[in-house]
Amino acid sequence: MPSYRELNAEELEALKRELEQEFEAVKAKDLNLDMSRGKPSIAQLNLSMEMMDVLHRESDMICDAGIDCRNYGVLDGIQEAKQLLADMMEVPKDNIIIFGNSSLNVMYDMISHAMTHGVMGSTPWAKLDRVKFLCPVPGYDRHFTITEHFGIEMVPVPMTSTGPDMDIVEKLIAEDDTIKGIWCVPKYSNPQGITYSDETVHRFACLKPAAKDFRIYWDNAYGIHHLYDDKQDYLIEIFMECKKEGNPDLVYKFASTSKISFPGSGIAAFAASDANLVEIRKQMRVQTIGHDKVNQLRHARFFGDISGMVQHMRKHAEILRPKFDTVLNTLEKELGGLEIGSWIAPRGGYFISFDAMDGCAKAIVAKAKEAGLVMTDAGATYPYGKDPRDSNIRIAPSYPTLEELRVATEIFVLSVKLVSIDKLLGNL
Template sequence: MKEYREMTSQELTALREELRQEYSEIQARGLSLNMARGKPDAEQLALSDAMWTIADASTPMVGEDGMDYRNYGLLFGTREARRLMGEIMGVSRENVIVGGSSSLTMMYDTLMRGMVFGMLHSPKPWYECPDRKFLCLVPGYDRHFAITQDLGFELVTVPLTESGPDMDLVEELVKDPSVKGIWCVPKYSNPSGITYSDETVRRLAAMETAAPDFTIMWDNAYGIHHLYPDAPDELADIFALAQEYGHEDRVIAFASTSKVTYPGAGIAALAASKANLDHIAAHMTHQTIGADKINMLRHVLFLQDLPHVKEHMAKHAALLRPKFELVLRMFEEQLREPGVARWTNPRGGYFITCQVPEGCAKKVVQLCAEAGVILTDAGATHPYKKDPQDSAIRIAPSYPPIGELEEAMKVFCLCVRLAAVEKLLGC
């Protein structure tokens, strides 16, 4: 088969008629498949069902520090939960706050504190900086963009390369004192699945910034979500590097068990320097008496320690891997030869980015919706939901059963080919 761009107009017209016929037949089937969000499926959730019975009336409710978990206290979370999340995040327990179920909440609170009180090294609160800006990697995570937009930041886009942010551009942009931070999903990035190179992490830690309160929001949501546990991507230790360059207060990291145990009923954590934790505590003590320590206990009893976490995550990988491999195989079989798309090939995380011909992403998503397959909105991978190339589409293979996923990808590949043909024909 020729690449579509090499076909004559007569060949393209005939192909369009063929694809439109196939599309009409699919529409007539009345499919209803939803792939809009990267959620664990029922089999993944069942992996954690032992937590329902892991604690009972006979379970000791007093921690190793003598604190009764049934009562008030422990602003930063239980000692055991802080140690567990520290192992997962690669930091000491003393540098960890364990909160409620949502790392997104902890991220929002972090930036809101910066808005109202300023960050640790802020000359003044961020609300007094009317031209404040935040760097956003594209393609990136829509909820990151929404947080900073909600707080009145100008969102400045930075391309995400195969090794991480375009660091030449980042190092130039941070010469502006109004640039207050950067969002990073450094491992198995959402939605491309790439992992930052050692050199990229070092440059982020080492670079000089005009803003003394420049903050790296290090959302390592997928740090233990390997599709291939025997050969995981490795990520450099940004805290060690930041300390090496005298910027240890620059990084605030986040993680959670949202896709490890139960989304919405897990535990989340923030990791930062001692000075940052002291700054956070000064305000956090007025906000809460502490998160759910009984839930922390359940998670510690179930997950235990990092080796057991790795065993648990290998079970997740065994369920997820066939789905990712199915999607990638179908892309190879149906999109490679026509030359109508490019895609990432992640080794972990929850997403694949598919780049369709420029100007076609919205049309592909619309065609899929009209055929009964709901995808993440085109543009969601960019600030203000505006993808200048109208090309990036986030694929989330995790939630549908594999049979439904195959059906959805047949529809998706057909819609990509149809949109590409119609663009070439000027339809």
Template sequence: MHLDQATPEQLSQWEADLSAQYQTLQNQSLNLDLTRGKPSADQLSLSDALDGILKGDYRAADGTDVRNYGGLDGIAEAKQLGADILGVQLDEILVGGNSSLTLMFQTVLVAHQFGLQGPESAWKDLGPVKFLCPVPGYDRHFSICEQLGIEMVTVPMLASGPDMDQVEAMIKADAQIVGMWCVPKYSNPTGVTYSDDTVDRIAQLAKITNPNFRVFWDNAYAVHDLSTTPTRLKPIMDSCRQFGSEDSVIQFASTSKITHAGAGIAFMASSTANLKGFKAVLGTSTIGPDKVNQLRHLRLLPNMAALTEHMTKHAEIINPRFSSVLTNLDRAFGDSDLGAWEKPEGGYFISFDTRPGCAKAVVKLAAEAGVKLTPAGATFPYGNDPEDRNIRIAPTVPSVEEVDQAMQVFEVCVKLASVRAQLNA
């Protein structure tokens, strides 16, 4: 189906055919959900050994009684795992509670209100500040900025990561830009992994802007490969060391999509100077993270080899779902001008760009045919996708059959919305 070359008669005929197909789908009273970027029950069950794994031995490797108070930055073996995941040294890591989002919120808060390197480094004294947001991106990143009154400016995502020519130009031109959100591997939602060149250029941004600029490197899918020959992301701290910009990047990760989504452990990695400033504030709001749960995780996943083996089991569960989405998209839109998408080799999402002005209509049609999709616009700051194109597809929770069924509905909705838009153009 190529709408740009279609005659009005063809369009009208397609509209009639698709409306009939849509009507049939509606009559099936489906109830399917592709909105939730979370693990399925089968995935969660891979880690059920966590409860009871301590067998009465509550001592960390260094003898710490993990049951008691204390240890603001986590137990040593959890730090080692975090350092291995994020590619940093042991003194560059902090292990928190069950949420990397919380660590991100706290870090933006500290940088803004109190300063990561003393009060004179606080962004609040710079007047109104801004964050660069590659789009489409992760709505919860945008909510943090909105909550803290930080303006968001967007930059497009390419297959290699954010458009770095634009990023560099914007940062050079505007010293009020103090931060940038990145999901560098299997990006939420486009699924792309940043190229080595992109990583190197991001590590050099500190050179062209103010010293308190920080990159928020949310490596949420660091080990979430679906392929046995996974995409390699260049460890950004290696680049930072090369360019002397260790203070400019703060990394995050968690086990939320490795063990139990709501009951994992979270990691933050940065220069010792940034961590020192962060901990000075963190220490006024907690005596320490849940070290018992950290120890449980390290008993289940004592090292990277165990972690990698564990992740292959997730891949076995997720792969058929991703395949269903990608096969359906290829079949339906491979030979068309109706949309574009990447083929992620990991992560939780596939992102589909409709023709301009169609995303909201597709989501609405799908909802009315019993298929829930993430609201159009959610992947943009302020919920505003200026071209109304991006739709995030999250296939991990439903069964393979359900994903397949949902994608067939998706196909008809995209085609119908696109044809109708073209008819009205």
């Protein structure tokens, strides 16, 4: 198939009629498919079922430090959970705090705390006229929702193939002391699957922000979520890098086991410098007596140690890999060379990012919906839901079965083709 750009109006119209027939045929099937969220599949959930069987007797409930995990106490997490998550996050055990079931909630709390109390003694952000965050785009919608909720102005920074455009990041944060943070998903990024290069991470560690209360909000959600055994991305560990560069307090690291054990019932963790942790613990002490230690213990016992967790991630990869391959192969086969869209084949994470022709993303998502396929809202990967080029679409292949995914991707490429033809014909 030649590029759509080389076809004349007549040829495009003819192609459109043909594709519309195909589309009507699939629409008639009255399907109900969902590629909207990065939700693990049932097969993936079943990988962790033995977790339900590790705690039974009274003696099981006592952690290494001799503490009964059922009772009150232990504000920042039991030692074995700290060790496990510290190894997963590649930071020292003493620089970890274990939280509840949601790292998103931890991020929310950090921003909320900065609003009311500032960061390590700075003016509470709620008392400032203006607070801004840098947002690499496309990015994770739930990050943007948090900053928007608190009235923080979001400044988009374009992603490159090596991470956010660091020339822009360095310049903006050096000049503007109202910029208090940047959202990062540094490995297998959401939605592009890009891993920040060594140079990018190093430049992050060397940042010289005008605002003393500027922090890098480093959401390493997919740190060990590889798709392949033989080709994996490698990310430099930023906390130690910041320390080396004399900026130990610059980074807040977030992670969780949501896509390792159970999405609704994992454990979240936060890592930062001693000085940052002193402040966080002070706030936590007001907020709670402690998070769910039984669930912490359950995780520690089930995984054993980091190598158990890495083994476990191989099983996830075996389930996810054919799904990503199905989508990628169909995109290549059906859209390759047509010049109506581009995408990145990720080596890990949960998403495939698709860039349609400018001005087509909303229409494609709407078209897919007509045939019963729910995609992430177009624009969701941009602050305020506004993709200036109306081009980016996030594909989440994890939840549907392989069979569903084949049909879903078929609907998706049909929608891309139909909308693109309309665009080329000047109908959009």
